[in-house]
Amino acid sequence: MDSFYEYLLKAFILFGFEEDLQMFNQAYQGISQHMKKGAACQSGPWSPDSVPLYVNVDMSSGITYNSWIDSLSASFPALQVLKGDVAEAVCSHALHYTIWRRYGALPERFNWKMKTPDIHFYPLRPELVESTYLLYRATRNPFYLHVGSEILASLEKHAKARCGYATLHNVIDKTQEDRMESFFLSETCKYLYLLFDKENYLNQHESDFVFTTEGHPIRVAKRWRVKRWEDVDQRPTPLKRFYGHTKRASHHSRERWTTNATASECLGLPLSRRFSLPLDGRSLKQIEALVGLADTSG
16 A cells, blocks of 8 residues: 555545545545455454455456565555544454564564565554554544554563664564664654543644644645635535535634534444454454464464
């Protein structure tokens, strides 16, 4: 998965160009049709060969090109949350989290067919933490606080060094490299902090902000959607059609968008599942079998 898809949707939210939303919907449909392997998320428990995951495919034929997934694709559940496809985000996140549980980190590439890393290092990437944060904000399920706590404990145990936190050279033996990427501070730590800081301004005004792919919050402001040749009061408002939003004044005397949807509609999951495991136990066991969690020999 690539940031291109993320920016199509976020550009529409920020600037209101219908073409961006159309391109995103078309791309998302293509991903679901050609890159999605296995059963629908909420149809679980699944058969052993139908656990849902997204695979790399040949652009011409659509056939599966290889059998690895990389750690960057752990950001895709966050995009699915932003789209409103929370049920699918739960499954996508569960796969990457299960890989984390096996190694206490995410290998750069994991071969789901061989059940072993293809590239063993972990440079403290933020993508899984980002998806965990957004899933918690969308569902308020305390399960994702547990995920964040486990990630934090793993970082403290395996990545902490005398002067900061170190890239793991090998997620199996936990050897370290003498480097700490800048995105660890700007994104990984930021999303972990926001996950647990419920009173943070960004969490209290979450509908007013969109995060860039580098973790920078940008306010969703009306001025970004105004075209010079349009009258502000008469212009069309495509965000209303996307979100079903109305306007109300904030305490900053700026217009903000608030949803008309009910809380349960926004959550995207039945209320009965808010405080239980996001997936049933049998489905989680099948994901564990896919990544070889029960077999920790390699």
